[in-house]
Amino acid sequence: MSNSEKSGPTKYLNPYIGGVLLGIVLLAANFVSGRGLGASGAIKSALVTAETVITPATSEKSGFIKEFREEHPGNPMKTWLVFEMTGVIVGGFLSGALAGRLKFKVEHSPKITSRKRLILALTGGVLFGFGSQLGRGCTSGAALSGMAVLSLGGFITMMAIFGTAFALAYFFRKNWI
Amino acid sequence: MGPLSVNELISENTNLFLAFIIGIGFGFVLEQSGFSSSRKLAGVFYGYDTVVLKVFFAAAITAMLGLLFFSLFGWIDLSLVYINPTYLTSAIVGGIIMGAGFIIGGYCPGTSFCGASIGKLDALVFIGGLFIGVLIFDLGYNIWDGMYMAKFLGSPKISQTLGLSDGVFAFLLIIIALTMFWVAEWAEKKFPREEY
Numbered sequence: 001m002s003n004s005e006k007s008g009p010t011k012y013l014n015p016y017i018g019g020v021l022l023g024i025v026l027l028a029a030n031f032v033s034g035r036g037l038g039a040s041g042a043i044k045s046a047l048v049t050a051e052t053v054i055t056p057a058t059s060e061k062s063g064f065i066k067e068f069r070e071e072h073p074g075n076p077m078k079t080w081l082v083f084e085m086t087g088v089i090v091g092g093f094l095s096g097a098l099a100g101r102l103k104f105k106v107e108h109s110p111k112i113t114s115r116k117r118l119i120l121a122l123t124g125g126v127l128f129g130f131g132s133q134l135g136r137g138c139t140s141g142a143a144l145s146g147m148a149v150l151s152l153g154g155f156i157t158m159m160a161i162f163g164t165a166f167a168l169a170y171f172f173r174k175n176w177i
Numbered sequence: 178m179g180p181l182s183v184n185e186l187i188s189e190n191t192n193l194f195l196a197f198i199i200g201i202g203f204g205f206v207l208e209q210s211g212f213s214s215s216r217k218l219a220g221v222f223y224g225y226d227t228v229v230l231k232v233f234f235a236a237a238i239t240a241m242l243g244l245l246f247f248s249l250f251g252w253i254d255l256s257l258v259y260i261n262p263t264y265l266t267s268a269i270v271g272g273i274i275m276g277a278g279f280i281i282g283g284y285c286p287g288t289s290f291c292g293a294s295i296g297k298l299d300a301l302v303f304i305g306g307l308f309i310g311v312l313i314f315d316l317g318y319n320i321w322d323g324m325y326m327a328k329f330l331g332s333p334k335i336s337q338t339l340g341l342s343d344g345v346f347a348f349l350l351i352i353i354a355l356t357m358f359w360v361a362e363w364a365e366k367k368f369p370r371e372e373y
Contacts (some may be wrong), residue, residue, distance in 0.1 A: 001234060001260060009309055011372070012180035012209065012211040012228070013206075013209040013210050013211075014208060014360075015210060015211075015227075015228045015232050015367070016231055016235050018206055018209060018210030018228075018231075018232045018238070019210075019231055019232040019233070019234065019235020019236045019239065020233075020235055020239045021202075021206045021211070022203070022206045022207070022208075022232060022235070022236035022238040022239075023235065023236040023237070023238070023243065024239060024240075024243070024325070025202040025203050025206060025240025026236060026239075026240040027239070027240045027244065027247070027248065028199055028202070028242035029196075029199050030178060030179075030180065030240070030244060030253070030258055031179040031181065031198075031247065031252075031253055032179075032180065032181050032182060032187070032192065032195045032199065033180060033181075033182050033183075033192055033195075033196065034179075034180030034182060034183040034257050034258050034259055035180075035221040035258070035259040036197075036240075036259070037203055037287070038287075039249065039285070039287035039290065040286045040307070040311070041312050043304075043307050043308060044249035044311055045284065047308060047311050047312060047315065048248075051315070052181040055281025061316055062279045062316075062318060063318045064314065064315040065318065065323060071276040072309050074298075076220060077262075078193065080192065080193065080196045081196075081216035082194045083194070083196035083197045083200065084196040084197065084199060084200035084203065085198040085200060085287075085290060085363060086200060086215025087191075087196065087198060087199065087201040087202075087203065087204060088200045088201075088203050088204035088287065088290050088291060088294070088296045089199020089204060089290055089293070090197075090200070090201050090204065090209070090294075091201035091202060091203060091206075091207075091208070091294075092204035092206035092207060092208040092213060092240075092292075092293075092294030092295060093204075093289065093293075093295065094201070094204075094207065094209055094295065095204070095205045095206075095207075095208035095209050096213065096295030099208075099209070099296035101213070101295050102295050102296055103182075103206075103241040103295070103299070104296040104298060105297065105298065106294065106297075106298045106299050107214060107216055107297055108206065108216075109216065109297065112290065114286060116300060117299050118298070118302045120281050120282060120283070121215075121282050121283065121284070121299040121300070121302040121303040121306065122282075122303070122305060122306040122309075123278075123281050123282065123306065123338055124277075124279065124280075124281035124282015124283060124284070124303060124306060125278065125282050125284075125289070125302065125304060125305060125306020125307045125310060126271065126277030126278070126306040126307075126309045126310040126313070127274050127277050127278030127281065127282070127285075127306075127310060128274075128275050128279065128282060128285060128286060128303075128305060128306070128307060128310060129276055129278075129286075129296040129307035129308065129309060129310020129311045129313075129314070130274055130278075130310035130311070130313055130314050130340040131272070131273075131274030131275035131277075131310070132271070132275060132286060132307075132310075132311070133271075133310075133311055133314035133315075134270060134274065134314065134324070134325060135267055135270075135271020135272050135274075135275060136261065136262070136267065136268075136269045136271070137261065137262065137270055137335045138275060138285055138286045139233075139262075139275070139279075139285040139286070139287065139288075140285070140286070140287040140333060141203075142261060142268075142271075142272075144237055144240075145189075145261070145270075147237040147241065147256055147259075148237055148240035148241045148244060148261045149241075149244065149255075149259070149261070149334075150260070150334040150335050150336050150343060150346065150347075151260045151261040151262075151263065151332065151333075151334065151335070151336050152240065152263045152330065152333045152334065152335045152337075153261050153262060153263030153264065153268045153330075153332075154261050154335075155335050156263070156268045156269060156272065157268045157269075157271065158267070158270070158272070159271040160228050160269050160270075160271070160272020160273050160275075160276060161272045161275045161279060162275075162276065163272075164272065164273045164275075164277055164279075164280075165222050165276040165277075165280040166222055166230055166276060167275070168280045168281075169222035169223060172280050172281060173223065175219075175281075175283075176216060176219040176220070176222075176223060176283070177223055177225070
């Protein structure tokens with residue numbers, strides 16, 4: 001018997017259950033590798049690889065790349081976070097496929113155009129990418145993983161991220177509501 | 178026993194393979210919780226959808242408690258677990274820039290990969306932005322490396338800074354999280370909500 005009410009995408013998971021499951025994933029990361037989850041570190045790996053290949057001369061001089069290489073000797077793509085983020089893409093895709101949510105689209109408030117949404121997404125991405133390097137990690141690596149190990153810096157970064165987003169929310173409300 | 182790779186109980190390749198498996202779990206849970214949708218993520222800042230707050234804090238206290246219990250049972254040596262170092266200036270300034278990126282772009286790095294994996298084109302463009310942002314940081318590194326390295330405090334735990342034991346701090350954080358969950362439930366009733 002088919003359930004005619006459930007023709008649309010499957011509903012999302014209860015957020016408290018989702019949170020506990022995410023916490024168990026984070027616990028597993030610490031138990032296996034001694035470090036938490038992350039995301040922006042994988043982007044750094046990819047960029048270091050690209051720069052080393054495209055402009056080997058300038059990449060030799062970069063203090064940023066030097067610092068990365070000291071922490072990660074060997075192939076920059078053979079790092080924990082690169083493998084983890086590859087898994088994130090697979091896991092997200094599997095979940096979307098099971099829930100019937102696979103679809104190419106630009107998601108935006110009806111009050112703005114797709115074009116405006118994409119410009120804002122690009123701008124936000126640039127800021128987040130820059131901030132994640134300055135802050136030594138993003139919402140996953142610095143805030144969430146830092147909080148789990150009670151890192152003072154993790155709590156400070158978490159409060160700065162959410163505090164700023166709340167403080168600026170009023171000015172960007174038309175993009176979302 | 179743990180951490181397995183630091184104690185060399187598993188090989189480096191096994192560690193990377195497990196990173197891939199853990200990543201699948203990470204991506205799966207994010208997507209199942211609705212973190213592939215920017216409008217759902219941004220909802221927390223307007224009170225109409227507080228899924229971010231609930232998932233984020235439930236995850237933080239679960240992992241924190243898990244680590245404390247694992248340590249108590251002798252399953253993990255917490256002195257071998259990486260504690261993010263604290264560079265006060267860059268933690269604050271970096272966080273402020275990320276917060277602006279969050280409300281403007283609607284994603285954070287992890288959730289943008291999750292959104293892109295189910296076909297969100299705005300998430301894909303956000304990822305393009307991330308690469309540009311990291312590149313700008315690299316190219317101008319000499320300009321901001323003073324700020325990047327400023328006010329280094331070592332790797333203190335927040336419990337140490339506040340003069341509390343880890344257990345007492347954990348207990349207080351759980352009380353704070355439960356209070357926020359209660360406020361979140363109230364906000365969702367007050368502000369109109371729809372599913373994205």
